[in-house]
Amino acid sequence: MSTQNTTQPGDHPLKVARFLTVQEAAEALRVSKMTVYRMVHDGELPSIRVGRSFRVPEHAVHEYLREAVADRLARNTNG
Numbered sequence: 001m002s003t004q005n006t007t008q009p010g011d012h013p014l015k016v017a018r019f020l021t022v023q024e025a026a027e028a029l030r031v032s033k034m035t036v037y038r039m040v041h042d043g044e045l046p047s048i049r050v051g052r053s054f055r056v057p058e059h060a061v062h063e064y065l066r067e068a069v070a071d072r073l074a075r076n077t078n079g
Contacts, residue, residue, distance in 0.1 A: 039064075
């Protein structure tokens, strides 16, 4: 019996969701931890609280980067 991954793009059930620490998110975005904290508090980057720490869904970091690249490409082609 084989099991296939039936999740669709955009589906992120908790059993396959991966959460990053603020440090890991900062490294992926190549910004400081303080910048990630600001993004979380400003609502730019979704997160959950685990005790006194924040965790950021990995897919949210990838989506943020995708949107940033798309915005930059749109500005370059329109300007």
